[in-house]
Amino acid sequence: MILLSFDIEEFDMPYEYQKMIEFKDQIEISRKGTELILNLLQKYSIKATFFSTVQFALEVPELINRIRNEGHELASHTYYHSRFEEKHLELSKQKLEELSGMPVYGLRMPRMADVDPNAVL
Helix, strand or coil: CCCEEEEECCCCCCHHHHHCCHHHHHHHHHHHHHHHHHHHHHHHHCCEEEEEHHHHHCCCHHHHHHHHHCCEEEEEEECCCCCCCHHHHHHHHHHHHHCCCCCCCEEEEHHHHHCCCCCCC
């Protein structure tokens, strides 16, 4: 059994180093990376879980469709990668389900942040 998961989001890593990156570049970097991953998974008939932010999913609906059509799992990586509010937990699940037509069960916080165990999901 192979268990793989990938975080797909607006690429905002430069912000952590006080560097600017245009939003379109954030999306394009992540789009290209996701396409490469999907191509490899397809080549070797491997399924994975993709933890996506809603922000990224809205920008790349064709990749979200590909994830669904190729039999991968879609899970939540919250609404935005760089901003978090507790209400985003439920909103991200609802919006990803709406965009993909798939049930969303998983959650991975950006940068592996803790989740309040009392939060309503």
